[in-house]
Amino acid sequence: MAFNIPVGPKMVGTFLLQILIFLWLQLPPAESKEHSARCTMMEPFQLPYQNYQRGDLIIGGIANYFGFVVEEMDFHEHPNTKLIDEFFEVLKYYQNTLSLVFAVKEIKENPNIVPNMTFGFHVYDSYTNARMTYQNTLKLLSITERIVPNFKCEKKKNTIAIIGGLDFDISLYMATVLGVYKIPQIAYCVLAPVRSPELQPQTFYRTVPNEKYQYAGIVRLLLHFQWTWVGIVASDDENGETFMQSLVPMLSQHGVCAAFSEKLPALSQGLDNFSFLEPFRAKSSFLMASEVNILVLCAEPQTIAVVKWMQYFYSVAEDVAEKSTGTVWVLTAQWAFSSETMQRLDIQAFDGALSFAIHTEKVQGFKDFLQTLNPNSPHGDGFLQAFWQQAFNCLFSASNGHKENTKTCTGHESLESLPGHIFEMTMTGQSYSIYNAVYAIAHTLHQMHSSRSKRRMMADRGGLDPPELQPWQLHSFLRSISFNNSAGDLVSFDENGELAGGFDIINWVTFPNQTFSRVKVGKIVPQDSQYVNFSVDEGAITWHRSFNQVLPLALCNDRCQPGYSRKKKEGLPFCCYDCASCPYGMISNQMDMDYCFHCQDDQFPNKDRDQCIPKRQHFLSYAEPLGFVLASLALVFSLLTALILGIFSRNGDTPIVKANNRDLTYTLLLALLLCFLCSLLFIGQPHPVSCSLRQAAFGIIFSIAVSCVLAKTITVVLAFMATKPGSRMRKWVGKSLTNSVLLACCSVQTSICAAWLCTAPPFPDMDMNSLMEEIIVECNEGSVAMFYSVLGYLGFLAMVSFTMAFLAKRLPDSFNEAKFITFSMLVFCSVWLSFVPSYLSTKGKQMVAVEVFCILASSAGLLGCIFSPKLYIILLRPDLNSKDHLILRGK
Structure with missing residues (x-):
């Protein structure tokens, strides 16, 4: 055996960090009297659950199954750590481990992926606790249960990559250790442990798309249904703050207003006393009695638990049944109905909810694999019997301490009989991410062995056979990996080491017997760094029964009808407005228009000012x-x-x-x-x-x-x-x-x-x-x-x-x-002098009519004044039409 001592200033610091973590892990927690009996049954922090299978190459895993809850230290007394609840189990998370086992099984049976070597796995639980996560991560890197950093021997466990964890805190704890050894870590947490891609460890990958696409999808979903007046709910912690800071500006930028942005108390706040109840009750009454139809919830487990308690407190305070009236919950991808959310939670309140989920496809053979599980012969799976006992409320042997009215497990119970909040027979989004992570590692190794140029390049640095293969050799191949999994989905990582994929939109339909079904009704697919391709099938959505399958409305006030424009209300968000009628000559032809507009030149507004009508041609026609x-x-x-x-x-x-x-x-x-x-x-x-x-x-x-x-x-x-006489004019x-x-x-x-x-x-x-x-x-x-x-x-x-x-x-x-000419010209001049102002003061056919009238009037004046006297003589007094008579009259 040998110790591999690092050299150099940076490696010395790394080595000191390992020693500090190692020493911290050796400190046992102080025990409360009521739990001392259970805790003395095991070594300090030596919780027994793990799943192990041998292989040439080992894929490590950190699961989230048991909870390990402790109260916070306030330093008013001697510091200690007290167990508040020994364990709580999220039964649904057990499927995550099974998807890893199933993927390894498929790879073993496929000789075309990694020939001449076998995969194994080693899975520990994180217990949702930092100290346990550090301890079990280091255990994955050790050949024994004892933690000795950098210990090597001739025969060792070759851990090539590690998968985990479920949430961003656990992923960050793991990355702190694994980054030191440059071991690839593939997480399936929806939120990245480090917000800035530049600060994210180069050894960290996620089989989950970046959360910014989820935020963009929420905005697109709200805009699609024209929901502009929504409530935002998140936990009062760092994650909730990030959620608010990311989503609220995007909503405002796209015309959606937050009726309220409520931060709920974190679950750990005040659980050891009742000092938090009064403000908690106030928030419960406000939120649960809110008339806002759309609530966007950051669906972290702690937020779900708080909502559960809020429903309970509201029902107690108001002496009413827990709220199950019309609210549409829009939930993030962390959401799932699990056994922990069913306690004191009327899931009818979430009927018709819409949530985002990691994109999944049906994996053939997974259901058959689940049906082969045998808790009587777990084959190294330390989680299986614990899950079976909790899921079916039974015990396997008297050694576990029979309780009254508790049946004995036979091992032949049917997983299909379990309700969905305990266990599902189809892969969840988290399990699907783990499944893809295992295949990503396998395809990376396949590409390494099939690339001769890469093999020659690495020959001087270490071989590619299992005993000599080093985890750091995977990174250059893993970042560029691209393949289609057994379900036909393309799996590849982007420049930030995150899955280049999208999210599904799920409609949750609940039933009075506390069961549910989830229906995939849409999806979002990233187009580039800013935009997503959004699609949703409205006909497939089942809304909360109180809406009677009518699309819910989410508006601050009634919408402005066509013919009106929005007018801002002073002192209120921009989504609240009055409706003002369009000015004369302008229209609005859609709902909720910000401005009225003029029609095209060849159109004019109708009476209601909501559409444009083609103008009639205006000219002096023979027909009128x-x-x-x-x-x-x-x-x-x-x-x-x-x-x-x-x-x-x-x-x-x-x-x-x-x-x-x-x-x-x-x-x-x-x-x-x-x-x-x-x-x-x-x-x-x-x-x-x-x-x-x-x-x-x-x-x-x-x-x-x-x-x-x-x-x-x-x-x-x-x-x-x-x-x-003598005139020259002749x-x-x-x-x-x-x-x-x-x-x-x-x-x-x-x-x-x-x-x-x-x-x-x-x-x-x-x-x-x-x-x-x-x-x-x-x-x-x-x-x-x-x-x-x-x-x-x-x-x-x-x-x-x-x-x-x-x-x-x-x-x-x-x-x-001359007299007749004088009078005729007087008429002529009078007509045309009056023509000029009349012509200039009229438009269209009236102007033309004025000119025609002047032409007819002036011409008729000349005709009448000059020729009517002569016509009178010719027609009526022919006796006067003689030369003698004219000479006599001239004298």
């Missing part, structure tokens, strides 16, 4: 009454003008027609006919052709008409001036002058319109904003300056014509049209 009336008037006046033109043509040789230039009369009538007809270009849906033509046609045709009136006025004036009287006036006046307007059409022609346009419920389909004038230039020039011609007619109105009536 106004458009029909104006079009009818245009056609009537056009026919009337054509009739007048026909009458004048038929009576073209009469004096009344010849007077004041017959050709100008015909031209004026034709221009007025076109004026009436051009108004039809303004009615109907605008098109590129109609938009280009209508203002240009209106400007040119009206310029012709006004120019004719001006030319007739000039003709009258020159005619009377030419009758004076040479100007004739068709050449009138044609020149007409051509000159029209040319200017034609030039303006041509320049307009060439530079910025009118085009169809849609005004989306002027009217709330309609889209104005109009002709955009292109150049406003050109439009008003056309109107301005037309107004200039009209004013010149009016002025000259007004000056010539006193000439002899028989030859003079």
Whole structure:
């Protein structure tokens, strides 16, 4: 034999740490009188339970089965350690050890994984106690029950890796020792023992995903069901503080409010007296009577125990049955109904609960393996008979001390008959993690032996055969291992040594006989370091019976309906709000919208302001009454003008027609006919052709008409001036002058319109904003300056014509049209002067109607004022339509 003494400053410190742990473990606990009989039956801290099987390579294990509860020392008296309860057993955790045994059995029967070597195992219990965890971890590294650090001999137990523990405290205790020896430790605790990955030992692995994915899954679950008003419950310890600090900010970031964040007293607080009962009762009444429908619980075992006692105290204080009304519990992956949670706990309160669980798949053969267990022949399993006695409430022999009314165990009792909170025949998430851990070690060894380059690289450092294989050689292979287990799941570790996998979402359905079933209803799969892929089958969920299978609500207040937006309530969390109606012209089309918004330009809000309706097109149509009336008037006046033109043509040789230039009369009538007809270009849906033509046609045709009136006025004036003796005006009287006036006046307007059409022609346009419920389909004038230039020039011609007619109105009536022209131009100018403010103050079809009306009114004014007196003579007083009569009247 030999002692392997470490050298170097770092190794000296490690060696001193081992000695301190060794000396501490030798200190026996002080015993209370009432328990001294039991404690003297064994060596100090030498609790007998273990499970061992020989093999070339040994996989160590630290299980959580028995509890070893002691009271805290307050140093008011001489320090000692008193047992409060000798042992309590979590029967359900026994399956964890069985999954390790089953995995080793499968590997032995599979010659393709680790040929030419056999696996064994050695499992101790942690007793959920730091001192016992340190002691049993060191025992796994020793060849005898005595703990001698660094002791070696020729024939030794070759422990290649160790699996454990269940919670983060036990895992940390183990890592303190195993990290010294660089032995791989594969834990199955849901929470990492070290929060920062940088501080986590390089020898530490977990077959559990990082807890941050669980927190992200909780947020996604709450958002999926639109639960924004929830209670947060955790134990008042370091784990509960971490839970609060991690989850609450994530909830706030995603719009979920905590109605309360309650920390429950730790189970160890005050158990030796009743000083804690008053605040405990207050918390019980507050939590259990809370009207919050959704409670998120950090489901550590100690938190579950506190909830159990809270239910009990609430029922006693209120003299009511334990709370079983509608609350949906959202639980973390540590949750499981076990025998410890069933004491004084009405599981009906957890009916319909949703919990996260380590992802599992059905492992073939495990149920058959469980049915082969024989407690009469445990084959090195020191846990089996203890489990059997507790599970079936029986004893194996009289040597164990029969109690009254206690039956004798036969060993043929059926595990399938046990309720789920004691034992399950399918692998739990913890057992599945241990199963994967064993296979990870086996596949690592397989990869080491199959990689020749790695074998040559390590040849100088030690062989790969079982006697020479060193645990530290596994690390480089273990971190990169990737394989599919027998259930088809991919098993691999990420850069932090944690399982690259996700969580299942479990729905817990409870029954009045204190039994339950768990239904997998969803899962979360990590996508990257921040996001998870979330899925849930709502139809598979059974809610608490008080909800009658209706989705529970979790809101601070009633939701805002479409047509309203949320308005913050001062002094309350952002999930509490009032509902304000959307302002005029805005809508909200979903529940609980933060802001109302405008519709698209071609839509407008409905009456309830909860949806957008397509706008109607708005233009002066022939189908509507106004458009029909104006079009009818245009056609009537056009026919009337054509009739007048026909009458004048038929009576073209009469004096009344010849007077004041017959050709100008015909031209004026034709221009007025076109004026009436051009108004039809303004009615109907605008098109590129109609938009280009209508203002240009209106400007040119009206310029012709006004120019004719001006030319007739000039003709009258020159005619009377030419009758004076010696007048030089005679040479100007004739068709050449009138044609020149007409051509000159029209040319200017034609030039303006041509320049307009060439530079910025009118085009169809849609005004989306002027009217709330309609889209104005109009002709955009292109150049406003050109439009008003056309109107301005037309107004200039009209004013010149009016002025000259007004000056010539006193000439002899028989030859003079000046009075009629004066009155007609007065009507014309009045109409168009009123047009400008009316045109500018209207929109859409009303604006078009104003222009059409002005065209018809001004044209009708010219037609009526100039031609009605002549029509009266032609049609009703033909006796006056003679040259003699006109000469006599002129005298």
